[in-house]
Amino acid sequence: MYEDNASDTVIGVLREIRTLARDGAPGDRLPSVRTLVARHHVSPLTVQAAIRTASAEGLVDVQPGKGSYIAAPRAETPTADLSWQSVALGPGRQGEEVLSSLLAVPSEHAITLSSGYIDSTLQPVTALGAALARAARQPTSWERGPIEGRHDLRGWFAREAGGRLRAADMTICSGGQPALATAFRGLAAPGDVLLVESPTYLGAIAAGRDAGLRVVPVPADADGVRPDLLADAFRRTGARLFYCQPLHANPHGGVLATSRRADVLAAAADAGAFIMEDDWARGLTIDGTPPPPLAADDVNGHVVYLRSLTKVVAPGLRVAAIGARGVAGTRLRTARVLDDFFVAGPLQAATIDFVTSPAWRRHFTALRSGLHTRRDALLAALRTHLPHLAPSTPPSGGLHVWLRLPEDVDESALVTAAAAQNVVVFGGRPWFAAEAPAPHLRLSIGGAPADSYDDGVRRLSRAFTTV
Template sequence: MEWKPDHTDKQPIYKQIAQYIERKISNGDYGAGSKLPSERTLAKELKVNRSTVTAAYEELRAAGIVTRREGSGTHVSADIWGLSKKRTPNWNRYVEFGSLLPNDPLARRIRKETWEKDIINFATGELSADLFPLLYFQKLLSEKTFDGFLGYDHPKGNLSLRETVVSHVKEYKKIETGTSSIMITSGAQQAIHLIVQCLLKPGDAVAIEDPSYNFSLPLFQSAGLRTFLLPVDKHGVRPEDILSLYEKHRIRMVFLNPNFQNPTGTVLHHRRRKQILELSSLYGIPIIEDDPYSLTSFSGKINSTLKSMDQNGSVVYITSLTKVVASGLRIGWMIGPEAVIERLADAKQQIDFGHSIFPQWVADQFLSSDSFSNHIALLRTELKRKRDLLVTSMREYLGSKVTFQVPDGGIHLWAKLNADIDENKLLEEAINHGVAFVPGRLLGSEKGNMRFTFSRPDASEIKEGISRFAQALHLFE
């Protein structure tokens, strides 16, 4: 037998064998009713344990492909191509072989625990319910009548909302643009997905920050891209690192989160911003600027976006209302060259025929009202209060056990363990104590880090949450 299972593959050996046998049956090498090699014989040929072959045959039996009877061996189902025997699709095979890779198992575990259990949640990157502008939305729905068109809207998004976004980004972000260069998306992540799928091809090299939220996204690997890391220090990424990656790997795109970066909370230094834009112009490297947090600046001063400084059309700008209004509203937008926006709008139309009109109407009303600026002012105050509670609690309960930099905006605090402790095992123990955080390995290459999101728990929960975390950490000392 020429075929052998691949022991370096992440897929279990028994599944590889089952799929190999199924292919042989489909190709006609094993006909209906024919006897398959005995477990002992096949195990010897493939150099695997007999129990592995047993598991493979059992997989095939469960799918109705083979029959097994003690004393007579394993046979291909006599009616495999007939109608008298119904076969269940091998859904496990479909689940494992889709082109879009699943999220990291640890990320899925955190999500499941925080959804299903009463747990103090420092893991989920969103606002707590009390920070949503719920009263405004209730008032809006009671006082105004929606009389918009409920059919398919423009692929780029509702025109009225895009006009409002033009005014909004000019006032808050100093970005000059027009409606034809804007597309409404289902949050920032859809925008990134569209960019990866439509503007890049398998084998392309891209640069992402380390650590960063993008580090955790499987969509880069699903698209067959080669990702290279840009270390983040207290002033953000270094322009010389971008140049080095370009010279070595000819990176075709750079993904940056310059303001209160997720997860470190750092702000890209103004001088570095200028240097990065100069590099982009010199080498023709597109920059994807993800800016969900700049409005949360606790001082009220909003840093210049790369897009507002861009003189050459090098930057595609992405933001959303997810982190500053409500995650469930699912409203974001991107701003870029008109040809890029046209391409991405065409792709979005293929996926969902355009964004739902009703949340666009709600977002339009809110962004164009005085209530938006009032909400942002209140949000900054409350986020700063939560950050201060977190910092005070960590200093009280953890002391010198962790090191962290206090962020001046955003919703995340990035902490490093000062002892050699596996943060994944620490998470398991923390969950047992009723608190969750994000282990650093989901977001970056360096071990021993953790992200605490202070926007998600209620203010009254923060001190108790860190107390529980300290109890879990104590078990590793």
């Protein structure tokens, strides 16, 4: 049987092609697609994917109608001295290194317990591919569309938010991170204060600082941000913008309690401020029924609503929407123009096709089951191999388990030791806008196969013995 979706099979074919290119001579013909199919027991699509990769690496010269040949080596070029660039560019942007390390692709032998995306087996790639194919056949999808995005897609996001948001209030962005950058530029000026939950999404901290904002933390717990401390922070700092994740907050998984929602809205209203609601985890609830977005309770336009599909569908679906009523909505659309004008038409067309099809609901039924299995597998592994770290209350949704480490553990050393055991984890320090009260780890419950968690946590427990 062919295994078109198995990346390991592509790697196996690619490994042979690389060996042949290394040991052969330029111009030697490589085995045909048919030969490689028979040798590796894979499909022609898998072989062609491996050949394309080898061609991109400069190892193979593909000649249509003739076959594939070992490419001539590239001519050696003099060693360049690029050291002058460090002087010319000066210090790097704040948060750049942390985000890069979080998004780095691990080795094929590592078990990844740090991913912020769902595992490939949970992604509805067949339905997405069909939607994208249909979109590509629509001539209008290739034309320049409105800067704010397709009206039908904006309307869908507005309906999902509930409350008083309408299609005209929404702007389509190429993912949640660009939407955050747009919001911080559009709603604040360099030097302004940005309040954030503590801990919070490190990408929001980085985007705020990159926009020249002074990021100030407000303590949060399992029930979300504390309204009394939020009100104090507004009064003390004069802030006019507060970023929060009311549903399954990244990294700690907290959900804003029903008893706190009205007080949080009141704190913003009293301060004449905006709440930037990042609803990134809508669709990732495992237990129970999720509360509606905070935007659904907003009367006077204090909530700026952000919803991305990247985390809940697939990393390649870089589509999000940000919405606000009144002048704030106009400011967001203006700031959006400075990014990349508009999101690609075929991607928008494929998105509205997918989210309005039966495949959308089927995906979330399967996703909930898959996350439930993975969460329980991770918690069981923690109780077996690291019982002193296992949380007493499992997260009700989201993609992460937030672990507080013993005070004497150096989390950076632990992350390094875990990497030596071929398990990738991420420390807690970058998720705090100020000093971290204790060392932490953020482990993923969605980014790895269900049967890998026991081995991954076993490797992590070995790392503990070395720090």
